Amino acid sequence: MKSPSATLLAEVRTFRQNHPEVRYVDLIALDIPGHFYGKRYPVEMLEKVAAGSPLKLPQNAVLLGAQGGLFKIGDYCFNDGDPDANRRLVPGTLKPVSWESQPLGQMLITSDGTEAPIEFEPREVLARVLERLHHKGIHPVVAFELEFYLFDKKLDDGLPQFARDPLSDDADDQPNLHIERLSRFSDVLEDMAQTAKAQGIDITVITAEIGPGQFEINFGHCDDGLRAADWAALFCRSTRGVALKHGYRASFMAKPYLQFPGSGMHVHVSLYDGAGNNVLAAHQQQPLRHAVAGCLALLPHCMPIFSPNHNAFRRLGGTVNAATRASWGFEDRDACVRIPESDPRNLRIEHRLASADANPYLVLAAILAGLEHGLETRLEPIAPLNEDRSSGTDFPVDMLDAVRAMQHQSVVRDKLGAEFVDVYCENKRQDHLAFQQEISAREYRWFL
Template sequence: MKSQSSTLLAEVRGFRQNHPDVRYVDLIALDIPGHFYGKRYPVEMLEKVAAGSPLKLPQNAVLLGAQGGLFKIGDYCFNDGDPDANRRLVPGTLKPVTWESQPLGQMLITSDGTQAPIEFEPREVLAKVLERLQHQGIHPVVAFELEFYLFDKQLENGLPQFARDPLSGDADDQPNLHIERLSRFSDVLDDMAQTAKDQGIDITVITAEIGPGQFEINFGHCDDGLRAADWAALFCRSTRGVALKQGYRASFMAKPYLQFPGSGMHVHVSLYDAAGNNLLAAHQQQPLRHAVAGCLELLPHCMPIFSPNHNAFRRLGGTVNAATRASWGFEDRDACVRIPESDPRNLRIEHRLASADANPYLVLAAILVGLEHGLETKREPIAPLNEDRNSGTDFPVEMLDAVRAMQQQPVLRDKLGAEFVDVYCENKRQDHLAFQQEIHAREYRWFL
């Protein structure tokens, strides 16, 4: 702890020296729906925290709903006195914020690694899964890919409008994969990529996707699962900020247009032992098949994580490369679990089901639990799509059904934590019910 304090103190002091105009730093963490919450600290107070002063925030801030309200979940929020809980600074994450008008810094905070971690904090859930795998000699290497849409900065009657092509001034309303779109939107895309790199995020490939104004950015493969998820979370924050600065809106909403493809979060995962051997490639890739079987078995019970809101379920099926059943295949983008072509050293799965607005910590935790379960049970998977285009098992496509499937699943309760599963499922149930408490104009057109 003393060594960590000295490292954090050096980081804060180095930041102050390099950015003398920064007076405040946002201390931020991801809540259950995948939004950042936190506090804005004077930078001199941050130095005291780095030196060992306590950092406390309300425990129940993690439980905020999609609109920021609190739900009664067991005794939390309304019967527990709303207690504070200790947080800690995440080393290496203190970076300048360059997309706001005033100089500012930001730094991740978390409860994992504190004396009493919050069991339902997303980063803590992932940390526990990674720690258990490490004790088993399993070391994941992870890479996220995130799709998002650019919109015009101004909404029209609350609805998103196509982003304006900077070259022509016209709406970018034609779905295509043309490389020229990267050139036409290069100013905002280059700013997003450079800002992400300034945050310490390893940005690699940028792709123009099929939807109008839709793009995908890939991250480098990372041997620290927490850091890989940190990158995905921080990228969403910085990308939205840069877009506004450049005169656009950026959104990771799963299905902003019914007629165009949704946005997904694709996660590549390979598993290695302490000597660096790819565990999935051993014994003629038999562990790979077992891992796939475990993922597919648990997938229908993880849908509230992969599709965390009403809109995310709209993304499933009916459009390009969006699965409607739990399936797998070699080099097959219609599968939930795709096995990209690679040499044995880089053999991995690509999990393609999660929506872009899902919580990256929880998505990765659910995927790793599926892989772990498969390696333990050693079952054979169903036929891949390459052999049978009808292969697959059903999964829930409505939130309340998905919550029921998740809450009673014994493997998830054991490996993700029963307290987390109960809290998460109730949070999703309450969010869904709150979403239903508004009458849409369509109901009046149909039934008035």
């Protein structure tokens, strides 16, 4: 068996042979708000890193706010000297970039698996949850679904404009689910799908959604939770790049239009034991009930993860299939936790609450923590919506309330890590307060 460095070195050398035109490779990782940060490396230097040379980036790059600024969080950022922290290359993620004007490559990097992983790095948070489940003999299989909008490339006084229909040059301003929309936008959608596949992402179903210019992409079920979240993160990056190449903007913003549905991140999760048996289906599906109950119990305390910004809270309620309370149901898209119809082998939950711009590593970590909590404590869920349409428990619908609900919840701190929870909550609190530091035109109209 090859050593990790030998495997990585072979990957880099094969890439260089297949793509001799590529001179630089972007080494990228996801920060807390879900943005990629990193460095552009000459490809020959990448070969040295693959062979074992250290790869270091500032630790506090993970803490950047939504606009890239640094907040004082405990001793981080301003009292710690801004230290470097080791990263490693993620095997299998070195791929060509086709949407830039020059030949490039990209490769994921992470601190998980290093000698001193960063406790609040999103990928490391998920890695710890998965490792704990694996030690318990539980192996998740995961599939993400992501909704997004296409807009015209040009903004109108900073506001998005409807995507132009390439056949008629009219605005695609009619909300519908028509298959013809897939045909009208087939060039850009096909490029998005093929580009994603070139990144190693298992793309399956493409759907025209209800909102004007809104689409949904489904990914294949994956037995590696980290890879499944990698796919979701990388898809967002490549899709935005491909859209610009075609004269559009692609956005995973949670609620770009008040009058139309928001964009969500739906996550399907099933759990298997070491023998390949579906844990949720055992004992007349009693573990499924426990898992659902655990998800619902932690959901109100993980809202800053599922709705990571001010706009994401706008998505909750008031439109199609967007829950306003923590609820569950069989084949019910109004529920936060939906149980799709399936055979026992494929029995799973579909967690539907997160917004499309949420951090996929953290969303999956929070969902798995809820499942684990329910299985451990054998919780019983509230009535499903199929039995009681008013069933559900309240969750915070404001960022500051959500942060308070998350920060001191003992189970969340235990499952996701106390250091991560403190850092994440303060990051969200500071981001929210910074967002408020601008007087809008509406305020002048109302109060001047």
